[in-house]
Amino acid sequence: MEMHDVVRLHVNFKTLEEFENFREYGQQELSMKEDLEANIIENDSESPFYGVYFGNKLVGRMSLYKIDKKFDRYFDPPQDYYELWKLEVLPGYQGKGIGNSLVNFAKSLGLPVKTNARQRSDSFWEKMGFEPLTYQTERDRGENPYVWFPEGVSEQENN
Amino acid sequence: MEMHDVVRLHVNFKTLEEFENFREYGQQELSMKEDLEANIIENDSESPFYGVYFGNKLVGRMSLYKIDKKFDRYFDPPQDYYELWKLEVLPGYQGKGIGNSLVNFAKSLGLPVKTNARQRSDSFWEKMGFEPLTYQTERDRGENPYVWFPEGVSEQENN
Secondary structure, three states: OOOOOOEEEEEOHHHHHHHOOOOOOOHHHHHHHHHHHOOOOOOOEEEEEEEEEEOOEEEEEEEEEEEOHHHOOOEEOOOOEEEEEEEEEOOOOOOOOHHHHHHHHHHHOOOOEEEEOOOOOHHHHHHOOOEEOOOOHHHHOOOOEEEEOOOOOEEOOOO | OOOOOOEEEEEOHHHHHHHOOOOOOOHHHHHHHHHHHOOOOOOOEEEEEEEEEEOOEEEEEEEEEEEOHHHOOOEEOOOOEEEEEEEEEOOOOOOOOHHHHHHHHHHHOOOOEEEEOOOOOHHHHHHOOOEEOOOOHHHHOOOOEEEEOOOOOEEOOOO
16 A cells, blocks of 8 residues: 655645535634734745645545653653644545554654554544543543554553 | 423343344443443442333333532533433334423433534434533534523523
8 A cells, every 4th residue: 555645734725625525514613714814824834734735635644643651641751742633634635554654753752652543443443553541530521532652652541 | 292201211131132223232231231241240230331121122211420520611600410312213113202392301300411412413412402512622523512491591602
């Protein structure tokens, strides 16, 4: 399966228009749009989103947000990690390894990665080397947490 | 549109088997099943889930989790509130007002309600009297937060 180039997305009107094609479009994207329109953020600012293009078209994306180790409730030893969300590949572009390329990019950054596996996607995450965590009601609040451990990192005990 | 009876679900093998029909089935449900099998929780313990039955069949459910006011980052004045997640009605039973009945039940408890509106469900939540919150990256981390304010409650300022 082919590898796809993953690029960091910048906040501009073209990117925000492309975002409207994705199902997981909501307050986060609207907020970026309002900030851009109100000149609160500069055109072409860095965003927490990464994507894969086919030609000029954004066909897959994810958001990666670095969490400081003082908030880490998942990993032992506690450390900075990435929270991965909004992984999505447009219909018509699925099955080409675009999701794999995005997730492999996240893993290549060298920090643990945590995601909330949605709607029966468990087998995808397991194939990508992620593991389910022991569910903790207070921490997980209905999430379905899956994590990728780099070498030497393990699950944080219930605390 | 008809109103449907909403009942609190108890943890037993029948309920857990019914849960397998829902798309949002994951670590939370598996954890309840393991706890029941290992006798860590008693049969028929209370669960955070509420549901609607048609005859003997569970056709809709949601989880409602009460959050203590010391963790409240959404409401002014800060107060106990409910986090609503995993609202789902089985295919074939949609369009009958089952989702409305579940959400109205949550609102009837008299506390604010917060949810993470998924995949283009914004118009449903707005119809149910919910409002989108101003997106805060640190707090919301990719969520799409919608809330219902009881009389006298408003949005907590950025802090």
